[in-house]
Amino acid sequence: MLFFILRRLGVMVLTALALTFIVFYLTNLPPNLEKLAKSEASVRMTDDQVVSWIENNGFNTPVLARYGEWLGVLPGWVKTMDDGEVRGRCIPKGSDAALAPGYCGLMQGTWGTSTVFKKPVTAVLARGLGQTGWLMLAVMLVMVPTSLVLGVLSGMREGSRTDRVLSTFAIATTATPEYVSGVIFIALFASATTGISPILASWGWIEGKTLFMGTATSAMDNITFWNFALPVMTIALYGIGYIARMTRASMTEVMTAQYIRTARLKGVSFRQVVLRHALRNALIAPFTVIMLQFPWLLNGVVIVETLFNYKGFGWTLVQAAGNNDIELLLGCSVVAVFVVLVTQLISDVGYVFLNPRIRLS
Numbered sequence: 001m002l003f004f005i006l007r008r009l010g011v012m013v014l015t016a017l018a019l020t021f022i023v024f025y026l027t028n029l030p031p032n033l034e035k036l037a038k039s040e041a042s043v044r045m046t047d048d049q050v051v052s053w054i055e056n057n058g059f060n061t062p063v064l065a066r067y068g069e070w071l072g073v074l075p076g077w078v079k080t081m082d083d084g085e086v087r088g089r090c091i092p093k094g095s096d097a098a099l100a101p102g103y104c105g106l107m108q109g110t111w112g113t114s115t116v117f118k119k120p121v122t123a124v125l126a127r128g129l130g131q132t133g134w135l136m137l138a139v140m141l142v143m144v145p146t147s148l149v150l151g152v153l154s155g156m157r158e159g160s161r162t163d164r165v166l167s168t169f170a171i172a173t174t175a176t177p178e179y180v181s182g183v184i185f186i187a188l189f190a191s192a193t194t195g196i197s198p199i200l201a202s203w204g205w206i207e208g209k210t211l212f213m214g215t216a217t218s219a220m221d222n223i224t225f226w227n228f229a230l231p232v233m234t235i236a237l238y239g240i241g242y243i244a245r246m247t248r249a250s251m252t253e254v255m256t257a258q259y260i261r262t263a264r265l266k267g268v269s270f271r272q273v274v275l276r277h278a279l280r281n282a283l284i285a286p287f288t289v290i291m292l293q294f295p296w297l298l299n300g301v302v303i304v305e306t307l308f309n310y311k312g313f314g315w316t317l318v319q320a321a322g323n324n325d326i327e328l329l330l331g332c333s334v335v336a337v338f339v340v341l342v343t344q345l346i347s348d349v350g351y352v353f354l355n356p357r358i359r360l361s
Contacts, residue, residue, distance in 0.1 A: 008348065012341045023333040024067050027326045033059050035324045040115060056081065058089055070112075070330065072105025106334065112327030116319055121331040124316060129335065131220055132305070132312035135231060136297045143236040143243065144290055148283070150240065151247020155282065156274060158252045167248065173241030178300065182234040182307045190214035190230060216310040231308045235301065239293055246289045251282040284351065291347035295340040 037053040038045055045053070054060055058069075058077035068074030069089055076089030078097070086097040090104035104110040111121035154166040173181075188195035192209035200206045213227040254260065255278055263273050302314035309315075313335070320328035 008345055016337050016341060019337045020333060021067055024330060025063055027329050028063060032324055036326060070105050072103050072107035075102040076104050111331050114325055114328040116323045116325045121327050124328060125331050125335060128313040128316035132301055135301060135312060138232045139235045139297060142232060143239045147240040147243035148247055150244040152251055155248040155251025170241040170244040173237045178234050178238055178303050181237050182304060185230045185234055186214045216308040220311060231304050231310060234304050243286060243289055247286045250285040254278045254282040288347045288351055291343050294343045298336060298339050
């Protein structure tokens with residue numbers, strides 16, 4: 001097991017380097033650098049002034065060298081201006097160049113400064129990840145138990161009416177993207193002119209004009225059921241159908257196994273067969289699927305957070321991409337790659353513990 005984990009860690013490091021380099025290369029293409037120069041200096045800059053700004057800010061060096069500086073394995077660039085001022089990656093504006101460190105990259109904890117928010121990237125990401133963390137926790141608490149129950153009930157009796165109804169529901173939810181279900185939920189529950197809110201308001205059953213809030217901005221300071229339910233339902237609905245289908249397929253396969261038939265022939269009740277024999281083995285495959293929902297949630301909340309104006313990680317990623325914030329985009333890519341690789345490692349290790357056949361092999 002130790003050798004397995006060490007080997008996976010080595011693969012994770014190589015994968016992280018490859019993925020972050022691809023993102024670094026794409027964000028540092030010449031058109032992006034020219035756009036950054038004009039947004040940071042002046043939109044009326046001439047081509048010569050743009051070239052001069054790129055050179056004076058260390059973007060004219062080879063991309064591999066800049067990637068090494070960003071990682072912190074190579075010393076940061078240093079340039080002496082015509083007026084004698086010394087600039088560099090590791091030299092804050094107005095500070096003494098002699099006191100500046102030689103290395104200031106990702107490995108040293110220096111992630112750069114966001115050009116949009118004018119704050120350190122780590123501070124912006126910490127705020128966004130904190131907000132998204134609460135959203136992901138609420139979604140998992142709703143999505144996982146609901147999908148497992150639906151999948152088990154559907155797979156217990158393959159081909160029954162319950163199976164057909166639940167399978168149809170699962171397929172419908174999986175086929176409905178978040179931007180469609182989110183708009184439907186807003187129209188049904190958070191609109192003062194359509195849906196059930198005007199009816200409930202006319203009957204005096206709700207205070208105000210809408211049952212739920214159509215925006216989750218207030219949930220950033222105070223989470224309540226009424227301002228957090230719609231984004232949670234929007235994200236969870238898609239995942240419920242996917243996990244339920246996987247659980248149903250696994251449960252159906254287990255229920256037709258030979259040891260289940262043997263238990264039934266020995267007189268074991270159907271309830272005991274499901275709970276003590278089938279359920280444990282049927283949950284091995286859905287465990288991997290559930291673990292892979294974490295990176296999907298982290299990157300899939302982009303649409304939902306934008307739709308409900310919830311300023312989490314997804315909203316931050318949209319702002320960084322829309323405003324060509326290179327440092328913040330790179331920071332978002334590091335977080336996304338880290339979450340994907342760590343959840344895959346946990347999934348593989350957990351699968352090994354759950355499935356004895358893999359341990360023996």
